[in-house]
Amino acid sequence: MFSRPHFLSLVLALCLPVLGAPALAQGTPSRGALIQSFVQQRVGTVPLAEATGERREFTLEIHRVQTEISPGVSVEQWAFGLPGQPATVPGPELRVQVGDLVRIRVVNTHDQPHALHAHGITSLAQEMDGVPHTSTQILPGGSYTYEFVATQAGTHAYHCHFQTNVHLDMGMYGALIVEPRAGEGRPWTAEHTLILDEWDSRQNPADLKHDVQPDLFLVNGRTYPLIPDVPVPEGELHLLRVIHMGAQPHSLHLHGHSFLVLAKDGHDLPAPFEADTLPVLPGERYDLLVKGRDGAFPFHDHTTPQNVNGGVYPGGMHFMVTGGPARRADGTLAPPAAAHDHHAPTIPPPGAQTPAPPASPQPLPTGRPAHDHAAPAPAPTGASVIRIANFEYGPAELQIRAGTAVTWTNADPVIHHLVLTSGGQDRIHELPPGASFTFTFDQPGEFRYRCQPHPFMQGVVRVS
Ligand SMILES: [Cu+2]
Structure with a gap:
């Protein structure tokens, strides 16, 4: 027998209103009772x-x-x-x-x-x-x-x-x-373990002094966008087990939900509390009960300098909690795909300056308008231009033959970073306003690219 007090049944009672049962007003154990149970606790080696x-x-x-x-x-x-x-x-x-x-x-x-x-x-x-x-x-x-x-x-x-x-x-x-031993009831149907950490991309264990300045902020060993979504289907109760194995404070904030903090450091709290932002220090563990809803919402460190990868936003300690299909603000279900929904922001150019058009814009190989998403016919080998304007790639889908050079030109008044995946590796290219970047596609295949600071900007080049 283990004499440590077990508050699970109390936690369950407090969770019952969440489950739709009548609210209970049992209250929490008195301070005196809590101290008494601590005093009577068995401590030391259990043979x-x-x-x-x-x-x-x-x-x-x-x-x-x-x-x-x-x-x-x-x-x-x-x-x-x-x-x-x-x-x-x-x-x-x-x-x-x-x-x-x-x-x-x-x-x-x-x-x-x-x-x-x-x-x-x-x-x-x-x-x-x-x-x-x-x-x-x-x-x-x-x-x-x-x-x-x-x-x-x-x-x-x-x-x-x-x-x-x-x-x-x-x-x-x-x-x-x-x-707990099998058979003890728990209100949640699934669990997710989330381990926090930080990393200095320059750290070298062979250095005499281990003096690190982390520039990457990890959940389960990865930064955004490599951290998988955490699915919590609408209406389901899931438990998130947060463990901090890094060395810096974090402030975890969940959009669109609150959570019930059930336990700290493996101890069930006699009075679970509801919150949407939780400070987590090195070595701490928290058990959070989350109820799934419609839509997808970020869970991220609200220490915003840690929402970066090497100083570049977005990145770091950030992932999505995904529930049911997102409802519109009027309560109706959103259409399933918003791929052709062109609500890209139109921002006024600074001053009267309008970025110069690309030096020698090539006509699009197919002659189709930039926003025509019908599959274009393969272009002859040569050159193609993708113009970046109003936070969109034009065209976002391009079909070319192997050996074609593709030039991206930034006609926006802000910097974009082109992330091109090639050979299983992401390559990042800076595109200040007015700048161009050219890449020759020698191999057939499908090459996806996106903008790092503006990840909603996505495109694909299909090489035949
Ligand atoms: Cu070791």
Whole structure:
């Protein structure tokens, strides 16, 4: 038996109004009762023999990997991985249940010493804490098995604790989730784990001083736009487990929804609170209950200097929570595709200056108007011009033959950045007002491009 108080039933009671049940007015435990339960809590090492659940065994290896964490930015990482599977940042999510005997065998397949700390697990013995000077360190080629009894349901993490400022920063972390025993009811139908971190694209673990200035801000190891959407279908309740394994404060803000903060650092809150902006500090974990709605809305760090990739907006700690089809403001459902909806902003040119037209504009190869989206016939090999005006590519779809040079010309009074995907790599080209960029397509295929600061600007070149 574990004497730690369990507030899940209370949380459920407080969630019931969300679920449509009659509102309850039970109140929260008194301050005195909360202090009393803390005083009576059992603390200290829970002997492995007291495990009442299953024996859960994991093996983690450590590998040096190269990962594209932001468009066009590939970095060296030290990553945890399961044997025979690719090592990743974050490492594999480990899930156990209350009462389980957890055994994590770390095999050091890397060329540096490492250790594994189970962040938030309080039932473990000091020798299992993964701190080199009180526990152990694992030399290259060695291994160590960390064992503990999972006594408390909650959102935790594991990370390397050897030379932590470098090793954690190199990506040595993952989620460690302790679930309640099966059968305990929960109001949510799905869970999403979101691990926050930052990265300095110039960081080098071999430097004597690890003095970093992060320029990339990550969720689950990627920056926007590489962070996958989080689907929360309309009407469904989902749990977001937020874990901060970086080193800077973040202020997470969700558009179009509020969330109910159910737990902090793996402890169920006696009085969950509703919010739409949550400060998250290094090492903290929060469990957030979200109810899906219509439309897609950003969830992002409201520390806006962190909504960039290398200083360029949009990027960084930003992803979309996607629900049901978006309704219009009048309540009707929006038409399914808005691809031909040309509401591009028309901004007045600064002063009386109008950017000069391209030096020698070539007629469009097909002779079709720029906004005709019918598939144009292949053009003869030669040259083509795509004019950027009013935040649109003209034409947005172009069909050419291999060997054709395509020139993008910026006729807008603002800078655009052309992101062209070629050979699996994003290449970014600056296009100040009036500037041009030419690229010759030698290979057949479909080449998509977009504008980095204005991602709604998208186009495609089809090369036959
Ligand atoms: Cu390490």
